[in-house]
Structure formats: structure tokens, C-alpha cells
Amino acid sequence: MPWDRNQMAARAAEELQDGWYVNLGIGIPTLVANYVGDKDITLQSENGMLGMGPFPFEGDEDPDLINAGKQTITELKRTAYFDSATSFGMIRGGKIAAAILGAMEVAENGDLANWMIPGKLVKGMGGAMDLVAGVGRVIVVMDHTNKHGESKVLKSCTLPLTGKGVVDRIITNLGVLDVVEGGLRIVECAEGVTEAELRAATEATIV
Amino acid sequence: MKKVYGSAQEALDGLLFDGMFIAAGGFGLCGIPELLLAAIKDAGTKDLTFASNNAGVDDFGIGILLQTRQVKKMISSYVGENAEFMRQYLSGELELEFNPQGTLAERMRAGGCGIPGFYTKTGVGTVIADGKEHKDFNGQTYILEHGIFADLSIVKAWKADETGNLVFRKTARNFNPPAAMCGKVCVVEVEEIVPTGSLDPDTIHLPGIYVHRIIQGQHEKRIEQRTTRKRETV
Numbered sequence: 001m002p003w004d005r006n007q008m009a010a011r012a013a014e015e016l017q018d019g020w021y022v023n024l025g026i027g028i029p030t031l032v033a034n035y036v037g038d039k040d041i042t043l044q045s046e047n048g049m050l051g052m053g054p055f056p057f058e059g060d061e062d063p064d065l066i067n068a069g070k071q072t073i074t075e076l077k078r079t080a081y082f083d084s085a086t087s088f089g090m091i092r093g094g095k096i097a098a099a100i101l102g103a104m105e106v107a108e109n110g111d112l113a114n115w116m117i118p119g120k121l122v123k124g125m126g127g128a129m130d131l132v133a134g135v136g137r138v139i140v141v142m143d144h145t146n147k148h149g150e151s152k153v154l155k156s157c158t159l160p161l162t163g164k165g166v167v168d169r170i171i172t173n174l175g176v177l178d179v180v181e182g183g184l185r186i187v188e189c190a191e192g193v194t195e196a197e198l199r200a201a202t203e204a205t206i207v
Numbered sequence: 208m209k210k211v212y213g214s215a216q217e218a219l220d221g222l223l224f225d226g227m228f229i230a231a232g233g234f235g236l237c238g239i240p241e242l243l244l245a246a247i248k249d250a251g252t253k254d255l256t257f258a259s260n261n262a263g264v265d266d267f268g269i270g271i272l273l274q275t276r277q278v279k280k281m282i283s284s285y286v287g288e289n290a291e292f293m294r295q296y297l298s299g300e301l302e303l304e305f306n307p308q309g310t311l312a313e314r315m316r317a318g319g320c321g322i323p324g325f326y327t328k329t330g331v332g333t334v335i336a337d338g339k340e341h342k343d344f345n346g347q348t349y350i351l352e353h354g355i356f357a358d359l360s361i362v363k364a365w366k367a368d369e370t371g372n373l374v375f376r377k378t379a380r381n382f383n384p385p386a387a388m389c390g391k392v393c394v395v396e397v398e399e400i401v402p403t404g405s406l407d408p409d410t411i412h413l414p415g416i417y418v419h420r421i422i423q424g425q426h427e428k429r430i431e432q433r434t435t436r437k438r439e440t441v
Binding site: 045046047048049054055056057058059060061062063064065066067069070071072073075081082083084085087088089091092111119122123124125126127128129130133134160161162163164165 | 234235236237238260283284285286287288293296297303305307308309310311312313315316327328329330331332333334335365375376377378379380381382383384385412428429430431432433434435436437438
């Protein structure tokens, strides 16, 4: 059985090291916060907050306190607020240890596409281009294939890029791959997924 | 110099003209200058260019100016929550310049600090870099981005004193300080104007030098994505 969303998030949480400041993207990456356990991890929300807390209890929502996905959230004892220029200053300046992001496509050279489908979907890159260019380590969490069963782990991206050569590690429902010289290296397969199955679902070169 | 005005309409008097460039604070619907945007709608100023991270939703924020076709161009990082925006953009009625969010924030900050350009790694190797100067520093490639110099800044803060010193609240600060800095004139709406001397000088987020006109008003402060968790029953 491939990993489900929560198992992917739990696997991604293993990537985080004690003391890290981390930015989590929208979707499955948001779930990673549920699995950090005892590790001392400070979550950044790029709209201007370090020390992001969980969703508020019903009735405690504050319109002045949201995350980058525009969801109501809460603060923690360690929380600090700042403006958007300061927020992206710490991202661009390499102070954020890692970003965990979703993706539409990832290529074997580390190229990432997750912001635009030409002619179809116009949403914008938000802070994704700044994050992948600035943070210490970029970890992608996504389904290995699209809804048509085609690989999202490609030789080269077909969609407009978010960043060139920026991805360090890919965690999918089928396993974990690292971007290395010449292609991707299998780090592990999801429980019950064979290496042959992982290779068959991957268009990119596996070295 | 008197900075406190009676209404959004009064505070914008003499500042609006067709084809102008406005920098607006806010992230999503959080910390947006909702009263000033409503007053710009009423004023009917046309062909506006906005530097604003988002474009509001269909019936709130900059979205209300899209409905009335007052906006010619948006400089934004994310416009995913606005169906009318997408319709106007895809049909070619509205110009859109996507800026990475951090690039947009820094463009505003830089403009406000008198910095006409800066180099960043953000967007290298993407469509964002097309046509921009590339330059290598210490073996890494960067692109040149330009500071934003707007005709007008419209901003929302939590509190102001009568000299325009501002305090923001939680994540409603977001783009408001950099947006405030990059305009020739900055108009601020706040929830409360307090007497000068009642704010602790050490806790002021943006000094009044950047602020020219202030109004106090009632804010709707709409929530875009209300997310909660259940109280645990003990």
C-alpha cells in the first residue's frame, strides 16, 4: 500500500531537525506540523510570523491572525510578528532551515513547477519562488502520479518553473528520492511498495 | 501639521487621479485598507495600477474596484481567490504582473528607502527572470528587480497617534509597513487614534514620518478561511 496523506506528512516530519525554523506550504505540507513530536521546531508563516500555533478553538478566531493559506491560526509563547519585507528577508537571507512544499512537477535536476498551468489556472506563485531560492533545504511532498496516472517525477518539467535546480528531496506516496548528480537516487520505498513499482511510476532517471 | 481627517473621502481629497499608481497593504483580506478602498470606489478614479499582494475577493477589498472596472493593472503575487479577477485577466481586460511575494515586499521597502534596484536569486531560471539583468555574485546568479515608487500608499494599522506613529496587530502587519513607505503620500486607516504620547515609543512599528493622513473607522475585518479545532471534552 502506498502512503496516504498523513503517512507522507509523518515521513516528511522525520526530515526536520531539532532547533530548525521551517516553512510549511499549503496542503499535505501543513499536516507535517502534526508529526514533529518532541522536536523543537519553529514554524514560519511568510505573511509575517514565527511560532505558528494550531487552529483556534471555535469562537476564538481572530481576523488579524492568519497563516499564509489565509486560515485562522493561533500564536504560541515564542511567537514573533513582523512585516512581509522582514519575513522574506529571513527567507532570502537563508535563515529558514527548510521548506516543505507541494508540487505539480519535479524534474531529475531539481527543477520545481508548482505555480501555474498556462491558459488554465492563474493563481500566482505567492512566496514559493522566494522560498525555494532562499531556504536551506527544499523538500517536496506530493503524489507520485497525477490523476491520469502519469508520473509527476519527470526528466524535465513541462510547466513554468518555480525554481531551477532547487529541490533536495522528494517524498511521494510511493517513497523518498534525492536529487543527486545525474538524476534521482531512491532513499526508500513506502511500506508495501517495491523498488520496481517505484521505478515504473517514475519518468525521471534513477541512478 | 494636522494629519487626522474625518473620513476616508476627506483623507483622499486631492490625491486621486486617473491612471495613478497605488501601493496597498494587506495579505488576503487581513489588514487591508477596506475603508480607503471603498472611498476610491465611490470616487470613481479609473485606470488604476495597484501594487498589492492579493486582489481581494469578488465583493471585498480590491475586488470591489474590479467589479467597477477601475483597475487597469495589478502587481501581485497571488490572485487565486477572486473569480472576477481571473475572468478579466483571461479575457485580456486586466493587466497582471506577477511578482514573487518577497520580491514585491522588497520592491516596496526598497522604493521607500530610496533604493531603485536590488539583486535577488528569487525567480532565476523562471519566466520572472525574462528580460531582466542577470549578474553573478560569488558564483551565484541574481536578477535585478526595481524599487516601487507609488503615487499613493493606502494602509491599515491597528492604532495611530496624532503624529502618525503606527502600531499594527499580529499578522495584519504584513505588507502594510513596506506599502506605507513606498508612496509619495501615505494615507492610513486605523481602528483607534490615540493621543500623542500614549504609545510607548519603543513599541512603534512604523514611525509617523511615513504617514501623512490618518482616519479612524469601523472595520469589517472579514475572515477568508475560518478554520477551527474542537475543544477537547475532559
